[in-house]
Amino acid sequence: MKILTELRARFREVLENYDSDVEPLLDMIRPSQDARFGDYQANMAMPLGKKLSRQPREIASEIVSAVNMDDICSQVEVAGPGFVNLTINDQWLTDQVNDLSNSNEIQIDSVVQPKTFVIDYSSPNVAKPMHVGHIRSTVIGDSLSRVLSFAGHNVIRDNHLGDWGTQFGMIIYGYKHFADEDAFKEKPVKELSRLYRLVNQIIGYWNAKSGLDGAQATIEQRAAAVEQARDAVGAADPDDKKSAKNLKRAETQISYATAWLHSLTETIESTEGDATLGPIVGSHEQIGTAVLTETAKLHNGDEENVALWEEFLPHCRADIQKIYDRLDIRFDVEYGESFYHDRLGPVVSDLEAKGLTRESDGAVCVFLDEFETPMIVRKRDGAFLYATTDLATIQYRQETWSPDAMLYVVDHRQGEHFQKLFAAAAIWQASETELQHISFGTVLGEDGRPFKTRSGDAVGLEGLLDEAVARALDVVTTNDESKPNGAELTNEQRAHIADCIGHGAIKYADLSHNRTSDYVFSYEKMMALEGNTAAYMQYSYARIQSIFRRGEIDIDGLRASFSSIALEQPAERSLALTILQLSEAIDQVIEDYRPNHLTNYLFDLAKRFSSFFEQCHVLRAESETIMQSRLLLCDVTARVIRTGLDLLGIRVVDKM
RNA sequence: GCGCCCAUAGCUCAGUUGGAUAGAGCAACGGACUUCUAAUCCGUAGGUCGGAGGUUCGAAUCCUCCUGGGCGUGCCA
Structure with a gap:
């Protein structure tokens, strides 16, 4: 599970003779886009040629003869202006995939230096029902948390609930x-x-x-x-x-x-x-001022309002928890805004003491060089704002966990708020903590406008999930009843499968889009269950389990035996190569905090499996040895799919 | 007015941070089912990467301008 790592390790020493900073050069080794250019390509000869005023092709040839790749590459070619095309050695590939197949769990090499991340996501207002606007933060934040922790990082998932506002x-x-x-x-x-x-x-x-x-x-x-x-x-x-x-x-x-x-x-x-x-x-x-008065009374400790708040809150939280349970979302801490209430005054005093504030129109403001408008931390009427809470939150998190990074999974409209917040935090307390706004686009309706009901309200999340599950149940039922050997699922099984597919479809639709762009929400598209959807991956998984059932295969027993995978057919080789690239997909996700790299990978993997499935019969293989090899290849494919989907927060099923 | 973001096939979207002839999925068309699950596979067709300049061996990607759109913009979160 380390093809790219291994290739880069081989190149590193040689490249040090050409440039003191080899990292950017090593980054130029990557999977080839086209099979004609081998499995991987190394593109560093061109920039080196420019830098050293030499022929790129000449440099490429030099590098190729200096790097020792005999055992991992069967073919190394210099092509075009100076591309180096690398074809992975079949035997080495076979060994690698057998290593993975023999391991009990699908794992990637943990990061060398684990970091501590605080991930702030979901963060709904507890008094309002959750709506479609909460889906992206919740699903993306959850997936990033899973991926970072899978890679070996320390992750603190924090649900910054809006439990104290107007x-x-x-x-x-x-x-x-x-x-x-x-x-x-x-x-x-x-x-x-x-x-x-x-x-x-x-x-x-x-x-x-x-x-x-x-x-x-x-x-x-x-x-x-x-x-x-x-x-x-x-x-x-x-x-x-x-x-x-x-x-x-x-x-x-x-x-x-x-x-x-x-x-x-x-x-x-x-x-x-x-x-x-x-x-x-x-x-x-x-009513407008009366509501503000009630809010102010709550904040000032008014007995009646605090009692009401304490009575309401558990109910609201339980209601939100219902959604999290459905979606399999969890948090390590849920420090809502109310948690920071006592820290707001001191934050402002501290800012004032450090001379960072200025009064303007009666409000306490932090003016920042890069911005025309200030960040207001205390209103004219004495009340605090979310900027104040956010500063208090940063301070608390630093004191409590000393994280290397805080990620805010919040929609793009708050971009400027976070820029100001981060700038203010930087001048307030110098810190190495990386503060990142993981911004995402709006969920649009099929008319291209923000997704709303006909009356203009936000679409409720619970109803949205119900609808997805209902549609999934339709498809599951239709499909089961049209199976050649007759229906095979009980109503309970159908319901469970619909649950996994429906929720998976919603999550996948969200995660498979580049988070920075808006995307059009469409039940039809996500439920089409064709193409790049969760169901396609789930289907691949179910087909593999079906092979094991049909052949009455004890796959754990087979894995423990002396059988091994052999890569004879092109479809087998191509599948194995992709299986071994999981860690590359994970690296890409972490690189810019974008889960869609993982969905792209899984789609690619599932497509290659489907090709393999068509071309290489497992249970009717030419020999017992080939059958066992293919069974193991199926098994490792299924486990990678399951692992990948799990990192997206999506479940698999054995039958569909 | 200022700031941020976007524009890629008929539709929905990718595009590995500047790499080779720009890719998927829908939709369209043609093939493959007494199935290891056809929720699949194989193939065909579809493009002035919004427009114009520039940077260089090489640009959808970087820079400038233009057009069209979205969002934000002093006491909501």
């Missing part, structure tokens, strides 16, 4: 005014989330009311701007694109403003016409 003020206000005691006793979280939505709608109503005048004024203002721009276009010469552009922009802006006014009016009308909301909104005009 949303609790909203619930408390809602509880005091609109609670249905019986409903709360019956299903507390359901009642609390009803109260949250209710309060949210009333706030929205009053915001809309107070926004009407402003929206009207904006429209008038922009109408004037459109007139002005239109005149400018008339006056300007036809080639002046600038004024045409201005007109277009002004027109766009007025259409936004009109749409905005329309949505305000709609909110107001629908609220007033609503059977529940209509009668009550009128008596809660001050």
Whole structure:
């Protein structure tokens, strides 16, 4: 399991004769993109040629004759402007894959220097139901945690829950005014989330009311701007694109403003016409400030509000935990925002004492050279902000774990916040800790807009998972019933398989996209169960288990015997080579914290297995020896798939 | 206005940090099932990598400008 490591080790000594810094040169040894160029290629001769003002091909030949690769490469060729194409020796490859096959667990060589990572992910607001927006942070953070720890790093998974913010003020206000005691006793979280939505709608109503005048004024203002721009276009010469552009922009802006006014009016009308909301909104005009007051009272230790918070919180957490249990997500610590409450004042005092703050409009601010706007750590009204909490969190984590790195798996819209946070942390307390925002894009609906329900709400996570499982069950059932030898699964088995496939599909769809880009959420695509989906990998695994069942193979016994893998057919060789590249995929994931390198790898592996499966019959192999070889190759493939999927948080099943 | 990000096949996306003739999967077309599970495999077709310059042996990738889009932008998180 160390092809690339081994190749680089062989090159290292020789390359030291050419350049003092060999790491970048060694990085230029990589798998070939095309089978015609061998299994691996070394591309360092070209840059060396430039640096040393010599012919790259000449350097390549020199390197090739100096590096001792007789045992691992069957062919070493200099090609094109100076590429070195390496073909791995079949015997060496066979030995390597047998080593892996003989080991009890699929492992990669642990990192030489284990680091301590704090990974901050998921972090939902506990008072609101989890929605589709939480899926990426949760799934990506979980996978990165699994991968880093698999590679030998020390990982602390921290769920930085939003358990102390304005949303609790909203619930408390809602509880005091609109609670249905019986409903709360019956299903507390359901009642609390009803109260949250209710309060949210009333706030929205009053915001809309107070926004009407402003929206009207904006429209008038922009109408004037459109007139002005239109005149400018008339006056300007036809080639002046600038004024045409201005007109277009002004027109766009007025259409936004009109749409905005329309949505305000709609909110107001629908609220007033609503059977529940209509009668009550009128008596809660001050709800906005009242909610802030309830929040402030909570923060200041008001007995009643703290008691309510303590009563609500366990229910909310239990509800979130239900989702984590379904998704097989776990954390080492769940220090929510409330945990840092007592540390916020001291953080601000410390910043002040170190002369890093300046007062501006009554707020305590940290001004940073790189940014126009400051980071506000204490509001005019004395309240703290999430920036304050985040600084306190960094401090706490450093004191507690002295991590080498903290990773924040949070969506890209908070990029600027983290830039400021990291900059502030750097001037506040010098530290070697690597602070990284693991940013990701938005989940879009099939219309290319952020994924919302028809009414404009975020899509609930629980319903989303239910839907995926339901669709998976359909496919499992249809497939089982159309098996040539008749259905073979009980209802319980079908349900379990659908559970693994449905949840796996959701996770895989997310992880297989480059995290930095937005992606379009589509049940159809992820459930198509063809192509690059979790099901394809799960299917490969199930087929292998089916071979073992059909042949009544005791695979553990076979592995313990003296049988070994021999690579005769091209499909066998190609599969074995890919199996041995797991560690390269893991390295890539860690390199830039992107799990999609692992999904790409697994897809490649599963494709090669499918080819092998078509071309090389296992149970009807030409001889007992070949059959045993292929059985072992199947076994090691299955174990690598299982390991890889496990690192993505996805389960396998024996039958599909 | 300023800042960050994006634009690759009809659609959804990769593209190993500057490497060889840009790849998958859907969708389309043609083949392979008395199956070690066809949820599969084999093949065909599909591209001005948004546009224009530049950097060099070599650019989807780096730089500049332009076009089109997304997001953020002083007391929410």
